[in-house]
Amino acid sequence: MSKKRRRYSAEYKFKVALEAAKGTKTLAEIASETSVHPNQISQWKSQLLEDGAHVFSSNSARQQREFEKLESELYEQIGRLRMELEWLKKKALPASTEVKRAMIEPNHPDISIRRQCELLGLNRSTYYYAPAGESEFNLHLMRLIDEQYLKTPFYGWPRMTAYLQREGYAVNHKRVQRLMRIMDLQAIHPKRKTSVAGKGHKIYPYLLRGLEITQPNQVWSADITYVPMQHGFMYLVAILDWFSRYVLAWQLSNTLDGRFCLDALQQALLLSTLDIFNTDQGVQFTALEFTSCLEAAGVRISMDGRGRVFDNIFIERLWRSVKYEDIYLKDYASVPELDTGLDDYFQFYNHDRSHQSLGYRAPAEVHFA
Incomplete structure (x- = not known):
């Protein structure tokens, strides 16, 4: 049956x-x-x-009245639920x-x-019914894959499968492929299709070939990474200035939709203007809303082409620092804790953490100099 x-x-x-x-x-x-x-x-x-x-x-009066009525009914329902919940709280x-x-x-x-x-x-x-979601075993594998990927970003699913099997885990390539897809991880090496672009998206030229980066706000880039937690995982996007390594904005999301990337971009644009914004051709960055926001701000859009495997090296180094210096050490149990912890870390990263490539200065010193 x-x-x-x-x-x-x-x-x-x-x-x-x-x-x-x-x-x-x-x-x-x-x-x-x-x-x-x-x-x-x-x-x-x-x-x-x-x-x-x-x-x-819609600005029609009829639809506005219908919306106000629906809103009023919704508020009444919420009010009743709140009253009942407050009563239940007293029952311990x-x-x-x-x-x-x-x-x-x-x-x-x-x-x-x-x-x-x-x-x-x-x-x-x-x-x-029993709860749905990734098993604890799969979450554990995802944590191991994430840690190994930071050490060997050139590992695709075949090598990652072999690594897990050597560590004693009975996994096949199909499971590893699926988990790496969820984590949005791909091996860093020249290949035919480095990112999954949005259907019908406009193809922007690559503008960084031979370009010398000499000042802040000349080139920004963005990337997304997987963040493991005690129960589940989140995705983190950050926008980085290439010259100063300053993190201009970041956002968390529990799904890989493009909304949180757009929120981070709008947050960064409030701080300053820029010349070129460079990303890969991932669907979050090729979405019309994202590119339209950049064009409206007068920003030139650059997108990595085939074989451009090292263009995100600065932000990949950022992910390594964030994970080894904060996320792996603290092993956050909830999203609010993660959000607060990352806020503290990025404040430290921007204003206190010295960088050898910056003459042992902090990114904020270079960015606002």
């Missing part, structure tokens, strides 16, 4: 997508709480970010999902299982 497919209401999808869009939890944490597969959560988040703007796109409810599941009374004559789950703060599907 085939397993019955689960169906979710639009309101429930909105709540899950909104939680993912906040960026305060990893997909693994949200999946564990809601029993929705991380891939599904990622799709809902993308749909929310893409379609959310349409709510405000357990934090454990398993204990909450045991408190459900399926044969209660007056309160349905759905309402019991709502009052206990337990998703109804969690009562019936």
Whole structure:
């Protein structure tokens, strides 16, 4: 007998997508709480970010009234939920999902299982199904792959598979391929297709060939890296000035959508103007919203071509420093802790950490000199 497919209401999808869009939890944490597969959560988040703007796109009085009515009803529902949750807090409810599941009374004559789950703060599907997401073993493998990749960025999935097997892990190349794809890791060497570009994106020329970098804000670049945590993982994007190694902006996200890259770019553009912005041809950086933002600011866009394997060497060194000097040492347990920790580290990196290539000065000294 085939397993019955689960169906979710639009309101429930909105709540899950909104939680993912906040960026305060990893997909693994949200999946564990809601029993929705991380891939599904990622799709809902993308749909929310893409379609959310349409709510405000019309100026008609009728649609405005309908929106205000919907907003009012939503606030009333939130108010009722808050009141019930405050009441439940006084009952000293357990934090454990398993204990909450045991408190459900399926044969209660007056309160349905759905309402019991709502009052206990337990998703109804969690009562019936086991949580979805990457296994602890896979998360452990991803941590090992990430550490080895920093040492040998020229390792693709064949060598990475061989490395894990030598370490005593019974894994095949398919698993390693999938995990490296999730981590957005690719071997650094000339090859036919170095990054997956957006469909139909405009191809920008490579502007750095033979160019001498002589001053700050002449060339910026951006890149994304995988950040392991105790429970799940996040993605980190940073924008770096090539001349001073100064980190102009950074953002975290639990999915690889382009929104957090655009947020980082807008944050960096508030600090200064620049001449050239260089990236690879990854889909996050070739998206129309991202390139349009650069063009509107009068920035020339440069994109790595085939065989340009060392153009991100400065930001790859940054990732090595961030991970070995902060992330691996502190092993963050939650997204808020990670966010606070990275904020402290980048302050240290920009203003206090000396660089040999900068004459043992800090990036901020060079950038603002």
